[in-house]
Amino acid sequence: xxxxxxxxxxxxxxxxxxxxxxxxxxxxxxxxxxxxxxxxxxxxxxxxxxxxxxxxxxxxxxxxxxxxxxxxxxxxxxxxxxxxxxxxxxxxxxxxxxxxxxxxxxxxxxxxxxxxxxxxxxxxxxxxxxxxxxxxxxxxxxxxxxxxxxxxxxxxxxxxxxxxxxxxxxxxxxxxxxxxxxxxxxxxxxxxxxxxxxxxxxxxxxxxxxxxxxxxxxxxxxxxxxxxxxxxxxxxxxxxxxxxxxxxxxxxxxxxxxxxxxxxxxxxxxxxxxxxxxxxxxxxxxxxxxxxxxxxxxxxxxxxxxxxxxxxxxxxxxxxxxxxxxxxxxxxxxxxxxxxxxxxxxxxxxxxxxxxxxxxxxxxxxxxxxxxxxxxxxxxxxxxxxxxxxxxxxxxxxxxxxx
Numbered sequence: 001x002x003x004x005x006x007x008x009x010x011x012x013x014x015x016x017x018x019x020x021x022x023x024x025x026x027x028x029x030x031x032x033x034x035x036x037x038x039x040x041x042x043x044x045x046x047x048x049x050x051x052x053x054x055x056x057x058x059x060x061x062x063x064x065x066x067x068x069x070x071x072x073x074x075x076x077x078x079x080x081x082x083x084x085x086x087x088x089x090x091x092x093x094x095x096x097x098x099x100x101x102x103x104x105x106x107x108x109x110x111x112x113x114x115x116x117x118x119x120x121x122x123x124x125x126x127x128x129x130x131x132x133x134x135x136x137x138x139x140x141x142x143x144x145x146x147x148x149x150x151x152x153x154x155x156x157x158x159x160x161x162x163x164x165x166x167x168x169x170x171x172x173x174x175x176x177x178x179x180x181x182x183x184x185x186x187x188x189x190x191x192x193x194x195x196x197x198x199x200x201x202x203x204x205x206x207x208x209x210x211x212x213x214x215x216x217x218x219x220x221x222x223x224x225x226x227x228x229x230x231x232x233x234x235x236x237x238x239x240x241x242x243x244x245x246x247x248x249x250x251x252x253x254x255x256x257x258x259x260x261x262x263x264x265x266x267x268x269x270x271x272x273x274x275x276x277x278x279x280x281x282x283x284x285x286x287x288x289x290x291x292x293x294x295x296x297x298x299x300x301x302x303x304x305x306x307x308x309x310x311x312x313x314x315x316x317x318x319x320x321x322x323x324x325x326x327x328x329x330x331x332x333x334x335x336x337x338x339x340x341x342x343x344x345x346x347x348x349x350x351x352x353x354x355x356x357x358x359x360x361x362x363x364x365x366x367x368x369x370x371x372x373x374x375x376x377x378x379x380x381x382x383x384x385x386x387x388x389x390x391x392x393x394x395x396x397x398x399x400x401x402x403x
Contacts, residue, residue, distance in 0.1 A: 007109035184328035199284025
């Protein structure tokens with residue numbers, strides 16, 4: 001596997017990667033800029049940045065060949081990379097299609113701006129001082145890179161994962177052995193083995209099949225701060241690492257089982273959706289993909305008997321369902337099945353947009369992040385909304401949930 005670690009200068013990419021290398025057997029750090037310069041000198045006797053564009057392309061081909069050769073000898077090859085640099089007209093990207101095609105997954109090291117300013121001030125290199133000595137400009141640079149890079153990478157159905165610069169992030173990268181594409185295909189294959197006929201329903205659970213969010217009740221009973229999700233998912237970074245951190249906090253709650261039982265007692269079903277799923281099940285397979293607590297829903301389903309299978313995180317199975325995985329499962333299944341997808345939030349958006357019929361449920365409040373994406377022209381206008389939704393999206397037409 002070949003992965004990349006991106007981040008602005010002074011974010012500590014080299015140090016972070018070396019920590020991963022020390023912790024993981026048979027891993028190799030391929031230094032991106034250094035290797036490009038070495039290859040440029042070998043072929044043209046000049047620095048990489050001094051080459052003409054066609055010469056740079058040839059050097060990038062050599063770099064790709066070298067990385068793939070290393071991939072044949074190591075379990076993990078990690079490359080440090082730069083996405084953009086500031087200019088008088090904003091930021092310019094140095095990210096290429098060759099980069100996009102080479103890496104199996106893209107990690108972004110998001111370091112605190114205070115630390116980046118301190119690292120820059122104490123270092124010997126003073127490039128980009130106008131940006132790296134200002135917390136505000138550091139934050140602007142990081143935000144630009146994350147938003148721009150995530151859009152490009154996930155459009156190619158590849159993992160884009162935002163990391164903190166701590167031991168937990170090192171552990172996560174060391175444990176990273178399957179991409180979202182691999183996990184999604186495994187889930188799709190399992191669903192295919194269960195599916196009855198050619199119809200499949202994919203649905204979110206919390207605040208879609210239930211009115212309330214069961215995780216809130218779990219946090220309440222566990223005496224975990226209700227601000228924890230906001231802290232972990234701050235900036236709306238719903239990548240695999242954030243779910244990894246969040247679920248780690250939940251599973252290590254001293255009273256996990258009792259909290260799960262409490263959440264189950266507090267569950268308030270969305271009876272309209274449950275009834276629709278029961279009708280759809282007569283002619284198809286009903287599958288839940290949850291970013292919440294699977295244990296609670298497994299217990300509830302023994303009573304409901306609505307879901308043929310539920311995929312998600314619980315006390316035994318550490319499967320982390322992310323927005324990208326939801327999207328990819330829907331996409332993969334849609335090539336062979338008639339898929340209906342139902343959700344309530346921006347986390348479900350990729351899943352519902354890749355289905356033959358996608359429904360957004362809005363019972364308690366509007367997900368403003370979906371509205372924001374709609375205003376940017378990113379939402380399919382054929383999206384539907386169940387007639388019983390309390391709130392209406394102006395771009396979603398009302399319809400019954402049916403095959």
